[in-house]
Amino acid sequence: MKLLAITSCPTGIAHTYMAAEALQMAAKAMGLEMKVETRGSVGVENEITMEDIKEAHAIIIAADTNVDRDRFQSLTIIETNVQAAIKNPKALIEQAANSQKSVATINTPEQHKPTKTGAYKHLMNGVSHMIPLVAAGGLIIALSFIFGIEAFKEKGTLAAALMDIGGGAAFALMVPVLSGFIAYSIADRPGLVPGLVGGMLASQLGAGFLGGIIAGFCAGYIALWLKNTIKLPKSLEGLKPVLIIPFFATLLIGLLMVYVIGTPVKALMDIMTVTLKGMSSANAGFLGLILGAMMAFDMGGPINKVAYTFGVGLLASNVFEPMAAIMAAGMTPPLGLALATFIAKKKFTPEEQESGKAASVMGLAFITEGAIPFAAADPVRVIPSLMAGSAVAGALSMIFNCALRAPHGGIFVLLIPNAVSNLGMYIVAIAAGTIVTAIMISILKKDLPSDTTAKL
Amino acid sequence: MNIQDLLSASRVKFDLQASTKLEAINELIDILDADGKLSDKEQYKAAVLHRETEFSTGIGMGIAIPHAKDASVKEAALTLGISKQGLDYEALDGTAAHLFFLIAVPADSNDVHLKLLSYISRKLMHQEVRDSLLSAKSYDDVLAAFKD
Numbered sequence: 001m002k003l004l005a006i007t008s009c010p011t012g013i014a015h016t017y018m019a020a021e022a023l024q025m026a027a028k029a030m031g032l033e034m035k036v037e038t039r040g041s042v043g044v045e046n047e048i049t050m051e052d053i054k055e056a057h058a059i060i061i062a063a064d065t066n067v068d069r070d071r072f073q074s075l076t077i078i079e080t081n082v083q084a085a086i087k088n089p090k091a092l093i094e095q096a097a098n099s100q101k102s103v104a105t106i107n108t109p110e111q112h113k114p115t116k117t118g119a120y121k122h123l124m125n126g127v128s129h130m131i132p133l134v135a136a137g138g139l140i141i142a143l144s145f146i147f148g149i150e151a152f153k154e155k156g157t158l159a160a161a162l163m164d165i166g167g168g169a170a171f172a173l174m175v176p177v178l179s180g181f182i183a184y185s186i187a188d189r190p191g192l193v194p195g196l197v198g199g200m201l202a203s204q205l206g207a208g209f210l211g212g213i214i215a216g217f218c219a220g221y222i223a224l225w226l227k228n229t230i231k232l233p234k235s236l237e238g239l240k241p242v243l244i245i246p247f248f249a250t251l252l253i254g255l256l257m258v259y260v261i262g263t264p265v266k267a268l269m270d271i272m273t274v275t276l277k278g279m280s281s282a283n284a285g286f287l288g289l290i291l292g293a294m295m296a297f298d299m300g301g302p303i304n305k306v307a308y309t310f311g312v313g314l315l316a317s318n319v320f321e322p323m324a325a326i327m328a329a330g331m332t333p334p335l336g337l338a339l340a341t342f343i344a345k346k347k348f349t350p351e352e353q354e355s356g357k358a359a360s361v362m363g364l365a366f367i368t369e370g371a372i373p374f375a376a377a378d379p380v381r382v383i384p385s386l387m388a389g390s391a392v393a394g395a396l397s398m399i400f401n402c403a404l405r406a407p408h409g410g411i412f413v414l415l416i417p418n419a420v421s422n423l424g425m426y427i428v429a430i431a432a433g434t435i436v437t438a439i440m441i442s443i444l445k446k447d448l449p450s451d452t453t454a455k456l
Numbered sequence: 457m458n459i460q461d462l463l464s465a466s467r468v469k470f471d472l473q474a475s476t477k478l479e480a481i482n483e484l485i486d487i488l489d490a491d492g493k494l495s496d497k498e499q500y501k502a503a504v505l506h507r508e509t510e511f512s513t514g515i516g517m518g519i520a521i522p523h524a525k526d527a528s529v530k531e532a533a534l535t536l537g538i539s540k541q542g543l544d545y546e547a548l549d550g551t552a553a554h555l556f557f558l559i560a561v562p563a564d565s566n567d568v569h570l571k572l573l574s575y576i577s578r579k580l581m582h583q584e585v586r587d588s589l590l591s592a593k594s595y596d597d598v599l600a601a602f603k604d
Contacts, residue, residue, distance in 0.1 A: 011561075013559055015513075017575075018521075042570045086548065087516055239568065241571075
């Protein structure tokens with residue numbers, strides 16, 4: 001018979017492990033198989049897997065902290081505190097061994113998989129850590145625009161400082177944090193550093209948040225693999241999570257990012273730049289459509305950057321229409337999402353609803369990144385919705401012959417006389433794109449499973 | 457990192473004088489502080505006592521492990537006190553405590569120390585380890601007790 005246990009105490013230094021050892025010793029003496037997951041300050045060790053749950057008869061949760069019981073619905077759960085496990089492990093084991101194994105719910109672990117575990121859980125761990133960073137950084141950038149949309153270019157001013165804080169620091173951390181906490185979720189603490197570094201490289205190589213997601217998963221699984229593969233004598237075991245795994249995993253993910261991800265990203269950008277230049281003389285509405293879709297595809301990633309650079313380049317040649325289309329298309333993703341969180345509350349977690357409010361400010365300020373947490377959490381449904389709305393906004397802006405003379409600023413530039421031509425229709429284009437995105441998201445996104453609503 | 461670093465000879469006392477729980481904690485903290493491991497003795501003591509209010513760290517089997525993870529700790533350190541006569545430490549099993557491990561961990565402790573502490577904690581659950589510690593006469597005997 002196989003039994004499981006989880007031990008966890010508030011400080012996580014001593015009792016957790018004493019209880020674990022006590023249970024293991026007692027089980028051994030009684031001739032029973034026992035796996036104990038410890039949740040101490042080192043993190044989760046000897047983690048209970050789905051396989052373990054399938055094979056096990058019952059689980060003893062000896063914890064003075066909160067332990068999520070959802071995973072173990074198919075098992076008899078004996079709940080107690082760590083002291084009881086230290087004091088009388090034998091009685092607990094007898095109780096667990098003599099319990100009736102509940103047969104009815106034996107298949108539940110599989111049904112739980114899609115929402116609670118696996119890739120989705122790792123991704124959400126990254127996204128939920130990134131959300132406050134995006135909100136704080138984006139709002140600080142927006143603050144800088146209040147001093148005038150060009151104010152941050154003047155060194156030493158408060159506007160410049162705000163831009164450094166929001167854009168230079170907070171947004172620079174965005175992709176590393178996303179990637180780092182995806183890897184942390186996969187491999188626990190040893191995954192954090194390779195994840196952060198992989199994300200930083202994704203950011204520096206211009207691979208954007210999609211590159212960051214790839215980096216996070218690769219780094220996490222590399223670290224996990226090293227954690228399980230490298231065997232060291234016990235005296236050196238302590239070096240593993242602080243030195244050996246971070247070093248090798250970071251080296252591997254770094255080389256992978258630079259050589260396997262970085263090179264194709266650059267090649268892709270070069271090809272798209274050439275293609276876009278060839279389209280300069282194409283139908284205006286079509287060009288707006290393409291530019292718009294590109295802006296929303298990866299928000300700050302390579303494809304977005306090609307479109308944006310294309311528009312800024314044309315400003316120098318006194319061609320102002322594509323820039324207008326690009327800004328409109330860059331404003332609608334966060335605006336559309338903000339509207340969606342408002343009209344379809346059921347489909348967003350409370351955290352996402354809050355971040356929708358910040359997204360609306362960022363959308364108005366042409367900070368497309370405000371949409372990233374939503375896109376990263378559910379790329380398959382959100383990204384096409386964003387692209388559709390942005391394509392509409394971009395195409396309409398071109399058709400209405402709107403022109404924009406500044407490469408940033410959002411609503412702040414609209415207030416400056418003559419910065420935008422055909423202002424009324426420009427606002428119509430942005431509103432139309434926003435509505436398209438919001439409606440598409442409301443239709444495509446599924447309702448939240450009721451149990452995750454409270455969780456995030 | 458090995459046990460010698462975490463539990464140096466200067467922090468092992470074979471004849472603990474205390475006769476009450478509070479005295480034992482004070483005596484151990486004095487040793488730890490004299491060894492320069494604390495930046496704020498009172499703050500650390502408050503943290504240890506606060507931890508005791510959650511539930512007694514007298515885990516039974518003659519062992520007590522007062523501990524705190526706090527910013528007042530400069531470096532992770534163990535202090536061992538052995539009391540031949542034993543004292544009432546409000547143990548889970550009501551028996552007298554003879555072995556006292558005071559555990560000090562800084563707020564930002566690294567995994568190496570924590571792993572070692574978890575290793576020692578696990579060891580203490582074994583009867584033969586406790587017996588060797590109780591009969592230890594020298595620092596070398598203490599180290600030998602924790603050997604695999």
